[in-house]
Amino acid sequence: xxxxxxxxxxxxxxxxxxxxxxxxxxxxxxxxxxxxxxxxxxxxxxxxxxxxxxxxxxxxxxxxxxxxx
Numbered sequence: 001x002x003x004x005x006x007x008x009x010x011x012x013x014x015x016x017x018x019x020x021x022x023x024x025x026x027x028x029x030x031x032x033x034x035x036x037x038x039x040x041x042x043x044x045x046x047x048x049x050x051x052x053x054x055x056x057x058x059x060x061x062x063x064x065x066x067x068x069x
Contacts, residue, residue, distance in 0.1 A: 003056075010052055013045040 020038075024030065030038065061068050 006052075006056060009048060013048045016041065016045055 020041075024038065063069070
């Protein structure tokens with residue numbers, strides 16, 4: 001169950017980047033007041049990705065025919 005919540009967090013971060021990075025590129029309505037908030041969300045998403053690569057993905061094992069591959 002905890003792993004499914006982690007996958008939900010990864011999916012939210014992925015969708016954030018898929019939608020909002022192109023929107024900010026094509027519709028540049030950023031002001032100096034809200035640029036910090038965008039940057040903080042991007043850094044949070046990057047931290048989620050790096051922690052997934054370092055701590056979660058290396059521990060995943062698959063079983064095929066009773067043997068771990």
